[in-house]
Amino acid sequence: MRTSTTYWLVLKFLLIGFFSKAQLFSIQKADSLFEQKIYTIAATEYERCYFFINNDSIRFNMVLKRANCFKANGDYFEAYKNLYRLLDNNLLNDSLRSVIWYECAFNLYLSKYYNDAEKFCLKIAGLPVSTKQSVNANLLYGLILNEKNDYLQAGYKFTDYINQADLTTSKKDSLRKIVAVNYKKENYPKLKSLKKARRLSKVIPGAGLFYAGKPSKALTNISLQLLAVGYTGLNVYVGNYITAATAGIHIIRLFYTGGVNQLNEIVPLQNYKRSRKFNDEFKNAFIKELKQ
Amino acid sequence: MKIRLLIFFFISGIFDLNAQTASDSTRYYNDFNFIIHLSKNKLFTEAEQEAEKLFAANGVNELYKDSVNYFLGIEYYNEKRYTEARKHLVAVSDNVFFYYKAHYLAGNIDAENNMTDSAIVNYNTIEESTNATLNELKQFELAGLYLMNRNYKMFDSLSQNYNFQNPLIKEELENLKKYNIVEKKIKRKSPFIAGTLSAIVPGLGKVYTGNNGQALASFLTCGLIGVVAAENYVKMGIKHPQTIFFTGLFGLFYIGNIWGSAVSVQLVKIEKQLENKHNILVSIKIPINRFFQ
Structure with a gap:
């Protein structure tokens, strides 16, 4: 009886100790929340595990999983911010670096921070290892260069990806074909130069708008400027010199500078629409082929 | 045998209770540390959620609540998120030594947000x-x-x-x-004098309020439109649409200038008062920052 009582008491204290510690954190609970797609709470649970666990390797994994929660939730920049915490980690070897840097680049790309995403892709290219992520980084880099309208380099990156990726020969051939068709110089989106458009409009009013592909706006602008010139000329004709010199010149100047300045909005918008169409069509075709 | 069993369960029950209290206390302590970790890492949404859970738990020591409010308030304050900072800082009770810092900072926030009445009430309640x-x-x-x-x-x-x-x-x-x-x-200049001066010579009312640049701009604009209107009147007659248009435009600018001069008297006064208010605010913030840093 004495043995049994002592046994129960010891067991009781051990269990209480165990449960009181178990309440601190639970990786299983966090994983289960992630599987149930309750990402926000799962992220907090992973942070709790990160805070209470002493093992560096597990802590590393917790931050990675936390970043995945944000990524799955569509909060890509928050995911990047969490991955950023791992960049100076002592545990990072070259393989792990390629994983983390790739994830950083990917989340930054999805957050539309293309310049920063590009920096991570360049870093991965400098690593002396070949991992799945370092190969995929070529594809990602190509997509980033597309967004930056650097189509020549983007084409090279997609070719690099096809050469390095672990794919069947027929798949590689069909992907090469897509790249070859899209990345012929004549098939690049026709992007307009803002500088050139402004210069044209300064010399011949409305010409910049024609160049930017907005003929109706160009004709309206030319008509308005002609009306302003006509009004000024009429005032000179009837002898209203002061009116012509002030009101007339002011109206001409207003339409002239307006015609030049509206190019600042029109040209980038036109370029964006054209590049967006090209980038989306290529991305959809390439990824569709890759998944087949 | 029965007595032994009873004694066993009695002792075991006491230990259980103690262990439960100890485990709750440990949990609250750990939750508190976790909230501080979240707030220091600027993970405010998660920190707020965890704080809410801690505050809702039974038997949490008030010290934890005050500490959480204080640390969250300070982190929000450092991030210049003053509304949230104030909410937490005013919730710190006088049981803790950082009560004074929390309430003075909350007062600071009120003063900065032009809520001087609220700041006075807050300072008057400080023990x-x-x-x-x-x-x-x-x-x-x-x-x-x-x-x-x-x-x-x-x-x-x-x-x-x-x-x-x-x-x-x-x-x-x-x-x-x-x-x-x-x-x-800070004297209140007369809007009537400013308006009258501008009626005599467009822009003169703005010279009276001290806005010489604006005065020159008003004078030139009104003058030029006036000249154009006069030219049209002389050359084309009063009934010509262009004369009517420019005369109307001149009238609009002329009356607008008189109105603007009258209003600018009040604006100049408000500008000076705001500058002085800013200086007062800086003065009352300096001792708080020095004492509590």
């Missing part, structure tokens, strides 16, 4: 301290806030009757007295 400097600080802050509120009677009463000893507070009080004089000297 008297055994530390004389803290009590002096309270009186000084109240004096500054009354001045911001243009309650000169209360400002004079506090600044003259209270015996300030701390050199920093004394120095800043002198500054407040200077701002008090400036505040009283």
Whole structure:
């Protein structure tokens, strides 16, 4: 009886100790929340595990999983911010670096921070290892260069990806074909130069708008400027010199500078629409082929 | 045997209770640490959620609640998220030693957000301290806030009757007295005179309010439109649409200029008052920042 009582008491204290510690954190609970797609709470649970666990390797994994929660939730920049915490980690070897840097680049790309995403892709290219992520980084880099309208380099990156990726020969051939068709110089989106458009409009009013592909706006602008010139000329004709010199010149100047300045909005918008169409069509075709 | 069993369960029950209390206390302690970790890493949404859970738990020591409110308030304050900072700082009770810092910072936030009345109420509720400097600080802050509120009677009463000893507070009080004089000297110029002057010569009313640049611009604009209207009147007659248009435009600018001059009198006054208010705010913030940093 004495043995049994002592046994129960010891067991009781051990269990209480165990449960009181178990309440601190639970990786299983966090994983289960992630599987149930309750990402926000799962992220907090992973942070709790990160805070209470002493093992560096597990802590590393917790931050990675936390970043995945944000990524799955569509909060890509928050995911990047969490991955950023791992960049100076002592545990990072070259393989792990390629994983983390790739994830950083990917989340930054999805957050539309293309310049920063590009920096991570360049870093991965400098690593002396070949991992799945370092190969995929070529594809990602190509997509980033597309967004930056650097189509020549983007084409090279997609070719690099096809050469390095672990794919069947027929798949590689069909992907090469897509790249070859899209990345012929004549098939690049026709992007307009803002500088050139402004210069044209300064010399011949409305010409910049024609160049930017907005003929109706160009004709309206030319008509308005002609009306302003006509009004000024009429005032000179009837002898209203002061009116012509002030009101007339002011109206001409207003339409002239307006015609030049509206190019600042029109040209980038036109370029964006054209590049967006090209980038989306290529991305959809390439990824569709890759998944087949 | 039965007695032994009873004794066993009795002792076991007591240990159970103690262990439960100890485990709750450990849990709260760990939750508290976790909230501090979240707030220090600027993970405010998660910190708020965890704080809410901790506050809702039964039997949590008030010290934890105060500490969480204080640390969250300070982190929000450092991030210049003043609304959230204020909410947490005013919730700190006087059971903790950082009560004074929390409430003075909350008062600071109110003063900065032009909620001087709320700041005065907040400072008046601050408990008297055994530390004389803290009590002096309270009186000084109240004096500054009354001045911001243009309650000169209360400002004079506090600044003259209270015996300030701390050199920093004394120095800043002198500054407040200077701002008090400036505040009283801000004269209200007459909108009627400004408008009349602008009616005589467009822009002259703005010279009267001290806006010489605006005066020149008004004079040139009105003058030019007037000349154009006159030219059209002479050459094309009063009934010509162009004459009607320019005369109407001139009338619009002329009346607008008179109206603008009258309004600018009030605007200039408000501008000067805002500048003085800013100086007062800086003065009342300096001692708080020095004492609590």
